[in-house]
Amino acid sequence: MSETRKIALVTGAGVGMGEAISRRLAEDGMAVGVLDINAEPVASVAQAINSAGGRALPVVADVSDRDQVEKAVQTIRESLGPITVLVNNAGVENFTAFAEIDDVNWDRILAVNLKGAYLVTQTVLPDMLELAWGRIINISSFGAQIGAPNMVHYSASKGGLISMTRSLAQELGSRGITVNSIAPGFIDTPMARRAIAGNKLPPVDELVRAYPIPRMGRPEEVAAACAYFASEEAGYVTAQLLGVNGGTAV
Numbered sequence: 001m002s003e004t005r006k007i008a009l010v011t012g013a014g015v016g017m018g019e020a021i022s023r024r025l026a027e028d029g030m031a032v033g034v035l036d037i038n039a040e041p042v043a044s045v046a047q048a049i050n051s052a053g054g055r056a057l058p059v060v061a062d063v064s065d066r067d068q069v070e071k072a073v074q075t076i077r078e079s080l081g082p083i084t085v086l087v088n089n090a091g092v093e094n095f096t097a098f099a100e101i102d103d104v105n106w107d108r109i110l111a112v113n114l115k116g117a118y119l120v121t122q123t124v125l126p127d128m129l130e131l132a133w134g135r136i137i138n139i140s141s142f143g144a145q146i147g148a149p150n151m152v153h154y155s156a157s158k159g160g161l162i163s164m165t166r167s168l169a170q171e172l173g174s175r176g177i178t179v180n181s182i183a184p185g186f187i188d189t190p191m192a193r194r195a196i197a198g199n200k201l202p203p204v205d206e207l208v209r210a211y212p213i214p215r216m217g218r219p220e221e222v223a224a225a226c227a228y229f230a231s232e233e234a235g236y237v238t239a240q241l242l243g244v245n246g247g248t249a250v
């Protein structure tokens with residue numbers, strides 16, 4: 001892989017899976033633009049990567065805002081170079097019974113989880129087209145595969161990402177760009193801990209007991225799947241959905 005192929009952008013990189021994915025791609029030799037809506041966590045992720053001998057640049061943007069996305073992507077391009085690996089990981093959750101979801105709630109979940117991926121991908125794509133090489137990885141959810149009560153808006157947004165992945169893979173396959181998605185199961189991150197603390201889910205022990213691998217997943221296990229899709233070796237793998245879920249969803 002040439003140096004110019006090693007520049008990644010990870011969204012939602014301040015904590016949880018985005019942090020683990022950023023660290024892993026940096027360990028694999030990529031310079032990483034770490035983007036988040038929150039400045040402080042993403043600054044500390046970048047600092048940790050840089051102190052460990054990697055290369056990372058923190059950028060702050062709301063992925064649902066085109067202007068902010070364009071500015072952030074331009075900052076990364078100017079500092080690190082053209083972006084050829086994109087991980088659309090930023091996401092927000094919400095637990096509301098379907099009948100009580102209002103338009104503001106619905107629109108925000110869709111805006112971050114689905115429109116955000118559209119905006120960031122469209123903004124980054126010219127770099128990949130120019131180099132005729134790229135890797136796009138969309139972080140969906142097992143909720144899109146098996147359903148999730150009180151998360152109809154969330155699971156709809158994540159199902160949209162799976163469809164977007166397949167369609168975009170067809171458009172870009174002949175241009176040297178692969179597009180894949182990962183559907184994480186129940187992964188130990190701040191998002192999952194918020195749900196547990198807020199009693200939005202059954203107790204963890206009860207929940208994971210039914211899984212073929214009866215435990216929560218680790219962010220690093222999602223990062224490893226990401227690293228594979230981002231690698232040179234995965235050049236003939238596109239339009240795929242990989243569950244990292246302990247066997248929960250089939």
Ligand SMILES: NC(=O)c1ccc[n+]([C@@H]2O[C@H](COP(=O)([O-])OP(=O)(O)OC[C@H]3O[C@@H](n4cnc5c(N)ncnc54)[C@H](O)[C@@H]3O)[C@@H](O)[C@H]2O)c1
Pocket residue numbers: 011012013014015016017018035036037038041061062063064089090091092093112116139140141142143183184185186187188189190191192
């Ligand atoms: N944790 C799970 O069990 C689980 C399961 C399936 C899918 N997912 C998905 O995996 C992804 C990562 O989840 P996580 O558990 O690490 O979440 P998290 O809430 O722990 O972290 C998400 C990060 O995204 C950032 N973010 C939120 N809105 C943003 C926006 N508008 N613009 C930019 N950044 C924004 C947050 O600041 C945070 O740093 C999400 O898309 C989530 O929906 C999580």
